[in-house]
Amino acid sequence: MSQAPTKTKRILLAKPGLDGHDRGVKVILRALWEAGFEVIYTGMRVSPEAIVQAALQEDVDAVGLSNHSGAHKSIFKVVAEKLEAAGFPVKERILFCGGAIPPQDIAELKSLGYTGIFPPGTSLEEIIKFLNQENTHE
Amino acid sequence: MSDTSTHSNSKSEDSTLRKTPSGIPLPSYPETGAEIPGAYPYTRGIHETMYQGRLWTMRQYSGFGSTKETNQRFRYLLEQGQMGLSVAFDLPTQIGYDSDAPEALGEVGKVGVPISTLEDMDELFDGIDLSEVSVSMTINSSASILLAFFVALAKKRGIDPKVLRGTLQNDILKEFIARHTQRFPLEPSMRLVIDVLEYSNLSLPKFNSISISGYHIRESGSTAIEEVAFTISNAIAYLESAKARNLPIDALARRISFFFNSQMNFIEEIAKFRAARRIWAKIIKERFQIDDERSSKLRFHTQTAGAALTYQEKENNIVRVAIQALAAVLGGTQSLHTNSFDEALALPTEHSAKIALRTQQIIAHETGVADVADPLGGSPLIEELTDTIEAKVNETLKEIEKLGGPLKAVEEGTIQRWIENSSYHFQQQIEKGERVVVSVNKFKSDETFDDEGVFVVDPELENERIQKIQNRKKQRSDEQLQSIEASLKSLREAAQGSDNLLPYLIEAAEAGASIGEMMGTMAQVFGEYQGDL
Numbered sequence: 001m002s003q004a005p006t007k008t009k010r011i012l013l014a015k016p017g018l019d020g021h022d023r024g025v026k027v028i029l030r031a032l033w034e035a036g037f038e039v040i041y042t043g044m045r046v047s048p049e050a051i052v053q054a055a056l057q058e059d060v061d062a063v064g065l066s067n068h069s070g071a072h073k074s075i076f077k078v079v080a081e082k083l084e085a086a087g088f089p090v091k092e093r094i095l096f097c098g099g100a101i102p103p104q105d106i107a108e109l110k111s112l113g114y115t116g117i118f119p120p121g122t123s124l125e126e127i128i129k130f131l132n133q134e135n136t137h138e
Numbered sequence: 139m140s141d142t143s144t145h146s147n148s149k150s151e152d153s154t155l156r157k158t159p160s161g162i163p164l165p166s167y168p169e170t171g172a173e174i175p176g177a178y179p180y181t182r183g184i185h186e187t188m189y190q191g192r193l194w195t196m197r198q199y200s201g202f203g204s205t206k207e208t209n210q211r212f213r214y215l216l217e218q219g220q221m222g223l224s225v226a227f228d229l230p231t232q233i234g235y236d237s238d239a240p241e242a243l244g245e246v247g248k249v250g251v252p253i254s255t256l257e258d259m260d261e262l263f264d265g266i267d268l269s270e271v272s273v274s275m276t277i278n279s280s281a282s283i284l285l286a287f288f289v290a291l292a293k294k295r296g297i298d299p300k301v302l303r304g305t306l307q308n309d310i311l312k313e314f315i316a317r318h319t320q321r322f323p324l325e326p327s328m329r330l331v332i333d334v335l336e337y338s339n340l341s342l343p344k345f346n347s348i349s350i351s352g353y354h355i356r357e358s359g360s361t362a363i364e365e366v367a368f369t370i371s372n373a374i375a376y377l378e379s380a381k382a383r384n385l386p387i388d389a390l391a392r393r394i395s396f397f398f399n400s401q402m403n404f405i406e407e408i409a410k411f412r413a414a415r416r417i418w419a420k421i422i423k424e425r426f427q428i429d430d431e432r433s434s435k436l437r438f439h440t441q442t443a444g445a446a447l448t449y450q451e452k453e454n455n456i457v458r459v460a461i462q463a464l465a466a467v468l469g470g471t472q473s474l475h476t477n478s479f480d481e482a483l484a485l486p487t488e489h490s491a492k493i494a495l496r497t498q499q500i501i502a503h504e505t506g507v508a509d510v511a512d513p514l515g516g517s518p519l520i521e522e523l524t525d526t527i528e529a530k531v532n533e534t535l536k537e538i539e540k541l542g543g544p545l546k547a548v549e550e551g552t553i554q555r556w557i558e559n560s561s562y563h564f565q566q567q568i569e570k571g572e573r574v575v576v577s578v579n580k581f582k583s584d585e586t587f588d589d590e591g592v593f594v595v596d597p598e599l600e601n602e603r604i605q606k607i608q609n610r611k612k613q614r615s616d617e618q619l620q621s622i623e624a625s626l627k628s629l630r631e632a633a634q635g636s637d638n639l640l641p642y643l644i645e646a647a648e649a650g651a652s653i654g655e656m657m658g659t660m661a662q663v664f665g666e667y668q669g670d671l
Contacts, residue, residue: 017229017243017244017245018229018230018232018233018235018241018242018245018319019229019245020229020313020316020317020318020319021357021358022318022358023357023358023359023445023561026558026561026562027359027561027562027565030558030562031562031565043670043671044318044671045241045318045671069229069245069248069249070248070249070484070485070595071229071244071245071248073244073597074243074244074597074600075243075244078243078244100482100483100484102483102484102592102594103483103592104592104594119449119482119483120447120448120449120482121448121449121450121482121575121578123568123569123579124565124569125569
């Protein structure tokens, strides 16, 4: 596992929509925590509004969403838009997501601001490395 | 799940027909000097001749988009030789929301078919004879309502509900543990489960009214031992709850079927199925003092492991599924769903779904494994693993009892925490390369992900569906509105008391009430689940 980041980053993990597959998000939660991040998990079935509120309140460095029900395109879009509309500095922070995301959807999610997209089979190390980068935007 | 007991065997005439390709005659089962198939505690199978009498039911789970699209897929699968239907509902339906509810956004028609009213159920089974086909429904939180739609539809078509065959999952405890569609707190959730068991026992003699599922427990990361232990512990909780309501548990126990996962470790999986049968038979006889072979025979459906499918080099999954399916057959399953190779990416296409079904047909008709009951019985390794799994499951069951019993262990999240630990440990093994997943952490290729032929649910279907359900509600006549309102009022009053709620739900379904209205009415009395999700 990678070493802890120099400045403790705060990561919000959330499961919007009705999907109940939380095995992945819970493994990532624990791995991030063990790697030295501060992690806040909203739980599942949370509304986009609740995610935005948590992101602002906790002033997180990154927001990560998980979905395995095929609802990712519509729900991740709503969350990204609402984050931006609520004044969350999307460009300076990190948006990432994971789950059963077919390859043909990746470009669209990137255009919404999700710079890290992690399908099944991604190693925890890869996610930790990604979050340890100072700024993923060019 | 199939009713295999009615097709037991024509052993003597069949066994002479069963020979290897070299002409060697096969015994009905290998002699081990100890247990025999079809005899208590059924370690070796619930029938003496197993698949020589009748093959397992090939039952592929499907549903997506709309009632019309799903109906077409059902008809296609039946034409391809599938033997029973298995309905996948979308998440709003599974949690009890209408398609036009705000909570349903983005989820309508995604993982299954949306069903909001009796009319939807009618469209779903259009041209399909419910007195002929057995129907399995993966539904839990709102199982009582979907059963009400199903019974109301049969009545509407002039079919006596007594002839309906099928299975309702109706297993709320594993929802709290792993699958997470629960809507009400644990106590009223359990009441609904038992209401369904009681109603089916009286009115649906051919229906399996519960399918106690280890499948999702395993998918969420448990070990094989935990899968069996937590499933059996949930089964005990249902029977104890029924007993506390003074219901005839000997009759209810006959309706219980199970649902297990088949993961990648071939040897351990085969032993797991054998151990599960032995454990359950002993629990029925020793703990519940039920002396009835129909209850003590553990009948189960199997699905291959979704979590074992890889996103990388997806075609390799055809091989994984075949091996998992073979383990389920060697373990004596009564019915089987084989996953499609592309399911780590999306819902299956017609092409991938066909390969999945063909995999079962190849195992059934080309390999010879169905010619002998429990072909691996007597293998020292399989027998030893079976014994060890039995012992370890029993240890876990004792630990759960020590913690105050299954309901308490679920409510306090103990079981959930155990699974989280196992799941984390499993992932760590993959990270460290201690557990090999081909094309994921070993033998990786640089190929870019191939999305050729990946299934896409038409995004317009969701909007069409929302429009359709809104129109349907708008077009209700005053008379219909009144009868819906009256039926919901009776439902609310019944929920406050202790009557069985099924007759009230069937009346509401017939009046035209939607799933969201019925679930919402019950939520007014039961409250919404407020625990961690």
